[in-house]
Amino acid sequence: RKGCAIVTGASSGLGLATAKALSETGKWHVIMACRDFLKAEKAAKSVGMPKENYTIMHLDLASLDSVRQFVDNFRRSGRPLDVLVANAAVYQPTAKEPSFTAEGFEISVGTNHLGHFLLSRLLLDDLKQSDYPSKRLIIVGSITGNTNTLAGNVPPKANLGDLRGMAGGLNGINSSAMIDGGEFDGAKAYKDSKVCNMLTMQEFHRRYHEETGITFASLYPGCIATTGLFREHIPLFRLLFPPFQQYITKGFVSETEAGKRLAQVVSDPSLTKSGVYWSWNKDSASFENQLSEEASDAEKARKVWEISEKLVGLA
Ligand code: NDP
Numbered sequence: 323r324k325g326c327a328i329v330t331g332a333s334s335g336l337g338l339a340t341a342k343a344l345s346e347t348g349k350w351h352v353i354m355a356c357r358d359f360l361k362a363e364k365a366a367k368s369v370g371m372p373k374e375n376y377t378i379m380h381l382d383l384a385s386l387d388s389v390r391q392f393v394d395n396f397r398r399s400g401r402p403l404d405v406l407v408a409n410a411a412v413y414q415p416t417a418k419e420p421s422f423t424a425e426g427f428e429i430s431v432g433t434n435h436l437g438h439f440l441l442s443r444l445l446l447d448d449l450k451q452s453d454y455p456s457k458r459l460i461i462v463g464s465i466t467g468n469t470n471t472l473a474g475n476v477p478p479k480a481n482l483g484d485l486r487g488m489a490g491g492l493n494g495i496n497s498s499a500m501i502d503g504g505e506f507d508g509a510k511a512y513k514d515s516k517v518c519n520m521l522t523m524q525e526f527h528r529r530y531h532e533e534t535g536i537t538f539a540s541l542y543p544g545c546i547a548t549t550g551l552f553r554e555h556i557p558l559f560r561l562l563f564p565p566f567q568q569y570i571t572k573g574f575v576s577e578t579e580a581g582k583r584l585a586q587v588v589s590d591p592s593l594t595k596s597g598v599y600w601s602w603n604k605d606s607a608s609f610e611n612q613l614s615e616e617a618s619d620a621e622k623a624r625k626v627w628e629i630s631e632k633l634v635g636l637a
Pocket of ligand 1: 330331332333334335336337355356357358361381382383384385408409410411412433462463464465516542543544545546547548549550551552
C-alpha cells in the first residue's frame, strides 16, 4: 500500500515542495493539513500534484480546538498514519506587539510549538497503530535556533532562560509573552519556538522510541530564502535576502531542493535513525548535525515538555 503522510503548512514553501515531492513518487498519499483550504487547493494544482495522491484537511495550529478537530477528522477518514511532518510556522520579525492564538498564547510559540506539540501527542497513538515498515515523526527545526552556528548567533539569539514566561502561559497579561519572561521580540519568539521544536523531537525520542520503534527526527533543510516565511519582513530585506544567501553565505537552497531533502527524511530507507537532526552539505548529502547546548539540554527538554502538557491541557 501507499504510505500516508500528514504535512502541516503544505500550502506554501517547504511544506508544499515536500508534498509535491512525495506525491510524485506515487508511493505516498499526502494529507495537506492547512489553515486555508482554498489556498492549499490552488497551491496543489499550481505545482501539478497528482489528484489521487493528496487530500486537503483543515488545520489551524493557532487553535487547540482546531487541532483536536483535525485529529478527529483524520481518524474518520480511515487512513493509517505512517509519517507526521510538523512543518508549519509563523515568523513575525517586525511585529512591535505580540499577537495571540485562540487560547491566548503568543502566536509564534503557540503555533510553531504548542499547536504541533498537541497534534504530535494526539497522533502518536495513530503512528503506533500503523503497520508501515518505517514510521516517523519529523519536526522541522532551524539553524536560527541553534546558537552553535553563525546564523544562530545573529541577534536576537534564541534563549529560553528559566522558562518563567512559558510557565506563566505566554499570555502577555499576567506573564510575559516570551518564554524567558523578557520583553516581546518577534524574531526571538520564532527562534525560541524552533528550539522548542528541536527539544520536543529529542524528548519524544527519549520517551517513545524504544517502546514504539517510531523514528523521531528534526532537520535544517538549508536557507530557503524565497518562501512566504519572510512575508512580514520589510521590503528591502525581502529583496536582498535571497541574493545574499545565494552569493554571499551560499546557504541558499531552492524550495524544490529543500522539499526533496524533507521528503528524504520522510521516506529514505537509510534515514531511520531516531533522535537526530539532519543537515545537508554543499553536495546535498545528508549528515547528522550537532545541536547547540540549549537545543540539546535534556533537562530543559523535560521541563518544556511538562509545561507544554499543562498549557495544551494534556496534564
Ligand atoms: P512558509 O511561510 O512558506 O510556510 C509556512 C506554512 O505554515 C504555510 O503553509 C502557512 O499557511 C502555514 N501556517 C502558518 N500558520 C499556520 C497555522 N496557524 N495553522 C496551520 N498552518 C499554518 O514558510 P517556510 O516554508 O519557509 O517554512 C516551513 C518550515 O521551514 C518552518 O517550520 C520554518 O521554521 C522552517 N524553516 C524555513 C527556513 C527558510 O529559510 N525558509 C529555514 C529553516 C527552517 P498559509 O499558507 O495559510 O500562510
